Amino acid sequence: MHQICSSMFMNNEWLKLFQMPYELQYQFDRPITDIRQYGASFYLNLKSLCILANTTIQEYQNQFYDQQLISSDLMNRIEFEFKFNKTIDKLRRTISVDVIRMLEVTRGIMHGNQYVSAYFTNWQYQIRSDYRMPLYPIPSRPVLHGVDCSCAQSSQCFENAFFTDWYTDEIFFVPGMLIG
Template structure:
């Protein structure tokens, strides 16, 4: 943003206010695409490195350590996490499952967290989830009730649901991936001042052209031009037509047959 604000707009001539605003809006539109594209490329590199190298998630999202109690291992093997639809994080990075709160030491689900997805990495989990639960008081309270006070090394969490009545261009169900693509920007405000541009340009002389059509003069001129052109054409065509008529008449007289008694 600072680089954009320190840029200089140069025009070889003074522009009208409408053209000035069109060019400024076009420049701003091009600028809005640059930061998002750069951030998306950086994020894509991180995702490609993590997925391509098969890093084991600290939260056991893609691989899990396991041990057969009936056997003795010198090394602790791993196995890929398989989602409920059969998608394996050992071969793919785009596997997802619904997130929820489960009873300890069992796979029985207490409740499903709306909009939350579990992926093969923390980054994929975050990007494909939504903030739907944070808009609902009951869901948020239920979620906070399962976080122990002072758990994870953080002080007790006191949160209020997001006010869904506030105007936003994003839906409650928008994925975090969509929000990051838009850089979490709610609105771009552009302030352009034509008066400042005019004063900075400081023109010495201004001139303008006025285009005005005189329909009466224009019509009369066209009629006279048509008449003059038609007169010239007829001067060449009429003698030829008359000569052709006489030639045909003479030919017919010569071809007349007179009966002999």
């Protein structure tokens, strides 16, 4: 199990820190890169990835246990350990490649179908207040992250997440946490 999967970031007490009372949610104008808007969702997704990773590892372990190490010659201990370690290394690489490929396919599907994230970090709707028809096509526009990265053109368009101090407007970046 990965360290993060057994850390305090996976428990409900941590997730509650991101919850704001419903009546206050729309009183603060926060940029989309402020992690307080989507922190609980981020950590719930991370928790799901931990479950997925553990399930995947368990499946590969079961496959490994089903294999047999057969040799026509009797192996000495060094040769046996070498073959065993080689098999384990191959298994680790295979798991990593499979999980990364699965995540890339998911991201590609999300980008290709232009799904709008729940927190509008990739696309935003442009609802005009002067339009009165009952059936109104709602135009959307891609979010720009940075100077030249449009979520319409790249599924790898993101920027660093941060907290903004509401009293001083000071920005605190969260290393390794990206949105887009």
